[in-house]
Amino acid sequence: MNTSLQTRLFAAITAIGGYVPQNRRTNNDLEKVCDTSNEWIIKRTGIKERRILEEDLATSDMAVRAILNMVQAYNKDLQDIDALIVATSTPDMLMPATANIIAEKLGLKSVWAFDMNAACSGFLYALDMGASLIETKRYQNVLVVGADNISTYVNEQDRSTNILFGDGAGVVWLEASLEGGIMDAYLRSNGSGREFLNIEAGGSLYPLDKELMSSERRYLRQDGKAVFKQAVQSMSDACLHVLEKNNLTIDDVSWLVPHQANQRIIDAVGRSINIAEGKTLSNIEYLGNTIAATIPLCIWENIKRMKTGDLVMLTAFGAGFSWGASLLRWMA
Numbered sequence: 001m002n003t004s005l006q007t008r009l010f011a012a013i014t015a016i017g018g019y020v021p022q023n024r025r026t027n028n029d030l031e032k033v034c035d036t037s038n039e040w041i042i043k044r045t046g047i048k049e050r051r052i053l054e055e056d057l058a059t060s061d062m063a064v065r066a067i068l069n070m071v072q073a074y075n076k077d078l079q080d081i082d083a084l085i086v087a088t089s090t091p092d093m094l095m096p097a098t099a100n101i102i103a104e105k106l107g108l109k110s111v112w113a114f115d116m117n118a119a120c121s122g123f124l125y126a127l128d129m130g131a132s133l134i135e136t137k138r139y140q141n142v143l144v145v146g147a148d149n150i151s152t153y154v155n156e157q158d159r160s161t162n163i164l165f166g167d168g169a170g171v172v173w174l175e176a177s178l179e180g181g182i183m184d185a186y187l188r189s190n191g192s193g194r195e196f197l198n199i200e201a202g203g204s205l206y207p208l209d210k211e212l213m214s215s216e217r218r219y220l221r222q223d224g225k226a227v228f229k230q231a232v233q234s235m236s237d238a239c240l241h242v243l244e245k246n247n248l249t250i251d252d253v254s255w256l257v258p259h260q261a262n263q264r265i266i267d268a269v270g271r272s273i274n275i276a277e278g279k280t281l282s283n284i285e286y287l288g289n290t291i292a293a294t295i296p297l298c299i300w301e302n303i304k305r306m307k308t309g310d311l312v313m314l315t316a317f318g319a320g321f322s323w324g325a326s327l328l329r330w331m332a
C-alpha cells in the first residue's frame with residue numbers, strides 16, 4: 001500500500017472572488033469605430049460585450065476589489081494571508097510588482113508578494129505555484145490573483161483585436177486540505193510562438209519612445225488564425241494528458257473551465273476531448289477575453305453550480321506560447 005498517497009496534503013480553493021468594471025464596450029460601439037458588425041462578431045467569436053476599466057485606474061485596483069469581494073463573501077481575515085501571487089501581463093508599472101502594490105493597498109505589511117507573467121495561461125501557472133507553497137507547508141494561506149487591464153494595450157480601431165478583449169480580475173484563496181484540492185497540473189511553454197501573439201514595445205528590447213508611442217507595435221497584435229489553431233490543439237492535448245496521467249476519463253470530469261478566448265475555440269476543445277454537453281463553462285459572451293482573469297472569473301460566476309467533491313478541469317492557452325491544464329477537486 002502506498003502510504004505517501006494516503007497522507008497527501010492538497011492545496012484547496014476555500015474562497016473565490018471577482019471584479020469586472022462597470023463600463024461596457026458593446027459590438028454596436030465597435031461598429032462605430034471600425035468596419036465590423038454585431039452579427040460577424042457574435043458568429044465568429046460568441047462575444048456581445050466586454051468591460052473596460054476607467055482610464056485613471058489600473059490592474060491593482062481591480063485585483064483589490066476582487067480580493068475584498070472574496071473576503072467579504074467568505075468572511076476571511078486579510079491578515080491571515082502569507083503569500084500573494086498575481087498573474088498579470090499588464091502590471092501597473094514595470095516595477096515594483098503589482099502584487100506589492102496590491103498588498104500595500106490592502107494594508108498587508110508582511111506578505112510574500114510577487115507577479116507571474118504567462119499571459120492568458122498566467123492563472124494556471126500561478127495556481128500551481130500557489131499549490132506548491134501550501135504543499136511544502138511553508139505557507140498556510142496563499143492568494144492567487146488573475147488580473148489584466150488589457151484594454152490599455154488594445155487599439156480601439158483594430159478589428160482584429162478590439163472585438164476580443166476586456167478587463168477584469170479574479171482571485172482564489174488556497175489552504176491545506178487532506179480531503180482534496182489541486183490534484184495535478186501540466187504546464188508548458190514554447191517561446192517560438194512569440195511572433196504570433198505579442199505586445200512588442202514597452203519592454204527593454206523596444207523601450208517606448210515618441211515613434212513607438214504612435215506605432216502599432218505598442219498594441220497587442222496577433223495572427224488570429226495561427227493562434228486559434230494552436231490554442232485548440234494545445235488545450236485539448238493538455239486536458240487529455242492530465243486525464244491519462246491520473247487514470248481518469250472525460251466522464252469523470254464534472255466541469256471544464258477553459259480559457260475564454262473565442263467561443264469557437266471553447267467549442268472545438270470540448271469536441272476534441274469529447275466532453276458531454278452542458279459541462280463546459282463559459283462567460284465569454286459578456287466579458288470577452290480578460291487574459292489571466294478568465295478562469296477565476298468563470299468559476300466565480302458559476303460557483304452555485306459546483307458541488308463539493310466535483311472534479312474540475314481547467315485549461316488555458318496564451319502568448320509565449322504558454323498553455324496547460326489543471327485538475328482539481330472542488331472543496332469550497
Ligand code: COA
Binds near residue numbers: 035044120262289317
Ligand atoms: N469584423 C468583420 N469582418 C472581419 C473581422 C471583423 N472584426 N475580422 C476579420 N474579418 C473578415 C476578414 O477580412 C475576412 O474577410 P474575407 O473572407 O473577405 O477575406 C473574414 O472576415 C474572415 O477573416 P479571418 O481572419 O479568417 O476570421 P477568423 O474566423 O479567423 O476570426 C479571429 C478572426 C481573430 C476572431 C479568430 O481568428 C480568433 O479568435 N483567433 C484566436 C485569437 C485569440 O484567441 N487570441 C488570444 C489567445 S489567448
